[in-house]
Amino acid sequence: MKHIIYALVDNKPGVLARISGLFSARGFNIDSLAVGETHDPTVSRVTMVVNAQDERILEQIKKQLDKLIDVMTVIDLTKKEFFERELVLLKLNTAKTTRQKLLVLFKNISAKILSYDKKEAIVEITAAKAQLNDLLAQLSKIGIKELVRTGIIAIGK
Amino acid sequence: MKKTGAQILVDALLKEGVRVIFGYPGGSVLPLFDVLYDASIDFILVRHEQAAAHAADGYARATGKVGVCMATSGPGATNLVTGLATAHMDSVPMVAITGQVKTNLIGNDAFQEADITGITRSITKHNYLVKNIAELAGVIKEAFHIASTGRPGPVLIDVPVDVQMQETEYNYPEKVCMRSYNPTLVPHSGQLKKAAKLIAKSRRPVIYAGGGVIISGAHDELLELAVKIKVPVTTTLMGLGAFPEDNELSLGMLGMHGTAYANHSIMESDLIIAVGARFDDRVTGRIDKFAPDAKIIHLDIDPTAISKNVHVHIPIVGDAKTGLSQLNRIVQPPDTREWRKRVMDWKKKYPLQYKDTGKKISPQYVVEQIYKVTKGDAIICTEVGQNQMWAAQYYTYTRPRTWISSGGLGTMGYGFPAAIGAKVGRPDKIVFDIAGDGSIQMNIQELATAVANKVNVKIAVLNNGYLGMVRQWQELFYKKRYSQTLITGPDFVKLAESYGAVGIRVEKKEDVAQALREAIAIPNVVFLDFIVEEEANVFPMVPAGEAINQMIGGMA
Numbered sequence: 001m002k003h004i005i006y007a008l009v010d011n012k013p014g015v016l017a018r019i020s021g022l023f024s025a026r027g028f029n030i031d032s033l034a035v036g037e038t039h040d041p042t043v044s045r046v047t048m049v050v051n052a053q054d055e056r057i058l059e060q061i062k063k064q065l066d067k068l069i070d071v072m073t074v075i076d077l078t079k080k081e082f083f084e085r086e087l088v089l090l091k092l093n094t095a096k097t098t099r100q101k102l103l104v105l106f107k108n109i110s111a112k113i114l115s116y117d118k119k120e121a122i123v124e125i126t127a128a129k130a131q132l133n134d135l136l137a138q139l140s141k142i143g144i145k146e147l148v149r150t151g152i153i154a155i156g157k
Numbered sequence: 158m159k160k161t162g163a164q165i166l167v168d169a170l171l172k173e174g175v176r177v178i179f180g181y182p183g184g185s186v187l188p189l190f191d192v193l194y195d196a197s198i199d200f201i202l203v204r205h206e207q208a209a210a211h212a213a214d215g216y217a218r219a220t221g222k223v224g225v226c227m228a229t230s231g232p233g234a235t236n237l238v239t240g241l242a243t244a245h246m247d248s249v250p251m252v253a254i255t256g257q258v259k260t261n262l263i264g265n266d267a268f269q270e271a272d273i274t275g276i277t278r279s280i281t282k283h284n285y286l287v288k289n290i291a292e293l294a295g296v297i298k299e300a301f302h303i304a305s306t307g308r309p310g311p312v313l314i315d316v317p318v319d320v321q322m323q324e325t326e327y328n329y330p331e332k333v334c335m336r337s338y339n340p341t342l343v344p345h346s347g348q349l350k351k352a353a354k355l356i357a358k359s360r361r362p363v364i365y366a367g368g369g370v371i372i373s374g375a376h377d378e379l380l381e382l383a384v385k386i387k388v389p390v391t392t393t394l395m396g397l398g399a400f401p402e403d404n405e406l407s408l409g410m411l412g413m414h415g416t417a418y419a420n421h422s423i424m425e426s427d428l429i430i431a432v433g434a435r436f437d438d439r440v441t442g443r444i445d446k447f448a449p450d451a452k453i454i455h456l457d458i459d460p461t462a463i464s465k466n467v468h469v470h471i472p473i474v475g476d477a478k479t480g481l482s483q484l485n486r487i488v489q490p491p492d493t494r495e496w497r498k499r500v501m502d503w504k505k506k507y508p509l510q511y512k513d514t515g516k517k518i519s520p521q522y523v524v525e526q527i528y529k530v531t532k533g534d535a536i537i538c539t540e541v542g543q544n545q546m547w548a549a550q551y552y553t554y555t556r557p558r559t560w561i562s563s564g565g566l567g568t569m570g571y572g573f574p575a576a577i578g579a580k581v582g583r584p585d586k587i588v589f590d591i592a593g594d595g596s597i598q599m600n601i602q603e604l605a606t607a608v609a610n611k612v613n614v615k616i617a618v619l620n621n622g623y624l625g626m627v628r629q630w631q632e633l634f635y636k637k638r639y640s641q642t643l644i645t646g647p648d649f650v651k652l653a654e655s656y657g658a659v660g661i662r663v664e665k666k667e668d669v670a671q672a673l674r675e676a677i678a679i680p681n682v683v684f685l686d687f688i689v690e691e692e693a694n695v696f697p698m699v700p701a702g703e704a705i706n707q708m709i710g711g712m713a
Contacts, residue, residue: 010337014286018278025279056464063461069283069303072337 002031003050003058003078004154010070011037011044018068019046028052028061032086032151043072047153077154084154086132090123093143105138120145162290162321163188166254167196169297172329175225177201177216177581179209183229184269185256188321201581201610204602206233208574210240211600214249215575218561219536220582221374223250223305230256231269234315235276239568241311242280246565247395248372250309252300253281257317260288274315282310290323295330302333307340308459309372340458344475349484352430352454352471357489359428359452361496362388365411365440368395368564369433369457369477371557376400378481379432386490389500391419393434394549397560402553408504412440413699414546417711418503420699423448424706431455433477436466437565446704456480507712509550511693518666520544520619520689524551527589527617530673535587536561538576540596541569542626544619546695548591570599576614577607587615587677594620594646604656607682615676617685618649621693629694633709653684662686 009015016035023030031049038045052058058076066074077084092102099116102123109131114122125135129152136144160168166189170178177199182190193200203209206228213224224244228237234255244251258267263286274286283303285296293316300312356362370379370392376399383390383406390400391408400407411419423429429451434440441447447467455463456473463472473480511521524547527535533553538561539545545562554560561579563571576590590597597618607614619625628642650660659681663672669687676683696710 014274014278017275021278056468060461060465067459067461069335069338 001052003052003076004047004082004084004152005050005062005065005074005076005078006045006047006154007065007074008038008072009044009046010072011042012070015044015070016046018070019065022064022068026060026064028057032149034151034153036153047151049152075156077156081157082154083157084128084152085126086129086152087150088125088127088132088136089148090125090139090144091146092121092123092139093145094119094121095143097142105135109135158327159324160327161188161192161324162293162316163192165290165293165325165327166297166316166321167192167198168327169294169329170198170225171196173223173297173301175223178225178227179203179212179216179578180227181206181209181229181233183233183256185230185258185318186227186321188318189227189254189256189316199581201577201606201612203574203606205600206236207239207570208577208600208603208606210237210251210253211243211568211571211574212578212581213251213253214240214244215538215561215578216582217244217249217251217578218575219558219579219586221558222582223252223301224578225252225254227254228256229269230258230273231271233269234273235271238276238280241277241313243563243566243568243571244311245280245282247563248309248368249311250305251311252304253311253313255313255315256321257286257315259319260317261319263317273313277313281313284313284315286315287320288317290320290325293320294327298330298333299335302335303338307338308369341460341474342458342476342479344456344473344480344483346483348471348473349480350487352473352484353488355428355452355454355471356386356430357491359491360493361426362386362428362430362491362493363408363422363426364388364390364430364432365393365423365434366390366396366399366432367393367434368399370396370399373433373458373477374557375432375478375481376557378478378485380404381485382481382488385485386488387493387497388430389422389497391415391423393437393440393564394562395564396434397549398554398557401555403555405501408500409509410549412705413442414550414695414697415705416509417507417697417708418500420705420708421503421712422500423451424704426451429453431457432481433457435462438466440705441466442699442705442707443703503712511696514690517690518663518669518687520621520687520693521547521551522666523617523619523669523687523689524548524591526669526673527591528552530670530677531587531589535559535589536576536579536583538562538572538579538588538590540572540590540592541567542593542596542624543629543693543695544591544593544596544625546626547619550695569596573597573600573614573616574603576616577603577612580612580614581610590614590616592616592618593625594618594622594649595624595644598646601652604653604658604682604684608657613680613682615683615685617673618687619689620646620649620686621689621691623691625693626695628692632692632694634700649684649686653682658682658684660684660686662688664688
């Protein structure tokens with residue numbers, strides 16, 4: 001099962017290497033990882049989507065993360081109410097579509113067309129993972145030339 | 158007051174109570190060694206950096222203090238790696254200080270450069286690369302704190318050579334304040350109450366004690382608990398010495414080469430009280446068949462050790478000494494009469510035993526004689542393999558910190574340098590390295606270190622001309638195809654003599670005890686070369702992947 005967990009860590013060099021090294025050394029699966037400074041510049045927040053076969057492995061992931069000296073807290077958001085978002089930048093092939101059609105597709109979603117010409121469009125989309133996957137499936141029919149995702153970030157209520 | 162980085166390092170070590178360093182100089186630690194030249198710290202110059210790490214480790218295990226080793230950048234640092242991994246697996250408090258190339262050369266593939274913090278990230282408890290001299294004093298304070306608290310472990314500090322030479326205003330911090338590191342020492346009282354309840358209801362309980370008991374100094378509390386609730390105690394390899402093996406409640410060691418009665422007791426128990434142990438695969442054997450009827454109480458300072466390999470019913474995070482003393486106050490003895498009778502019956506009927514062929518010396522006999530001659534008052538270090546298992550089985554451990562062995566990593570070549578470290582830390586003790594003729598050759602160069610520093614350890618090589626444990630597996634599971642396990646060595650007696658040590662070869666059973674007494678009396682490093690039975694095996698044995706009551710040479 002997929003879980004969104006986050007860790008608050010000391011904003012120091014090498015912390016990310018410790019976290020990613022832990023996942024590879026212990027054979028834990030990680031789907032995405034997003035890191036950024038918090039409102040306290042000495043603290044970074046690492047948001048991870050992990051794939052744990054069972055509760056025991058999830059517990060191990062959390063405990064092993066917490067054991068790292070630079071990690072302050074580890075929280076499993078999946079156990080609470082939370083909002084998740086991912087930002088995607090896309091380069092689309094415009095030969096098969098129009099600006100109008102794209103806007104229709106983006107109706108229910110926060111999207112911005114950053115540039116548009118005869119050959120290609122660059123689009124910015126922010127959404128929750130489920131919505132995003134639906135949309136990307138439709139867009140792939142039009143022709144995605146390039147795709148960049150930030151990985152999920154999330155916040156608890 | 159202004160000080161250079163090197164001066165800060167040495168002063169900080171003194172403030173942390175360091176009196177001895179094991180190490181080796183080199184280009185990137187020249188400023189540091191220049192300061193050490195006048196410092197009131199003993200320096201043991203090893204002949205290979207790996208030995209510096211193992212010696213610091215042996216020193217730490219024998220004394221309970223933080224062991225310190227030191228090496229230069231690049232190959233000096235990478236030679237420490239096996240020693241750090243060994244200490245990490247066995248939770249040994251250590252601080253390793255390495256030199257690094259100049260800050261502006263880091264990442265340039267400079268001469269003798271290695272990314273040692275990158276390399277050791279997963280085999281240290283924590284590590285630091287100090288690029289800014291302002292951080293140096295604080296880092297050292299933190300390093301000693303991290304190494305010695307919670308579940309202890311090695312911490313590495315990498316200091317570029319230019320940082321060693323820079324100057325800064327220096328005050329050694331009095332206290333450590335880390336928002337991200339606060340190990341839980343005092344266990345949750347509610348969990349202890351639950352544990353006490355479960356103990357009172359149990360009928361077939363066993364205490365399973367590991368190295369955590371020794372690290373925490375909880376041996377008295379463990380004995381008190383066992384005696385109070387009249388429950389038999391088995392220890393792990395790392396836990397030898399945590400519980401007196403001459404006590405009637407002792408079941409000795411469990412696991413792959415444990416006693417039959419310890420393994421059967423665990424398998425048939427209805428409650429396992431685990432303290433400072435981690436349910437390692439060499440202990441549990443086949444995990445889905447492990448102790449099927451047992452509820453498990455697990456007291457450990459490391460939350461990740463709990464419910465990692467087996468499901469734990471009552472997890473208790475905390476220090477073993479604190480936890481046990483609190484438990485002792487509230488626990489009530491269960492009715493274990495029937496159970497104890499059964500266990501003691503097994504203990505009588507199926508003791509550890511070996512066949513004496515009468516041709517060559519039995520290796521087990523040598524270990525028994527070491528126990529007899531030293532009256533069990535020595536510190537026993539071991540290498541890894543058959544020598545290690547026989548040393549675990551046939552010496553009776555009654556006190557903590559008298560057994561020093563690479564349990565988790567299983568490092569051949571560990572025992573001799575560890576014995577040097579142990580003897581430096583405990584010069585009042587007789588220190589033996591029980592070795593095989595394979596393992597001893599992995600760090601044999603340390604004879605020079607021991608002789609030069611008058612560290613009079615006694616080496617007892619059980620010389621069978623084989624890499625015995627691997628040969629044993631080949632005999633039992635690979636149709637006696639002895640692939641690369643027949644091994645030659647030098648004439649150890651002459652070798653010892655050429656280093657300035659004393660060599661004694663023993664080929665007859667009747668000479669063993671006398672040779673041991675002689676070795677102890679000689680005020681020098683003594684190398685005892687016992688020519689033993691070539692194909693003796695370590696029994697009982699649980700084949701890999703079997704349940705631990707499926708023992709070869711166990712209960713017939």
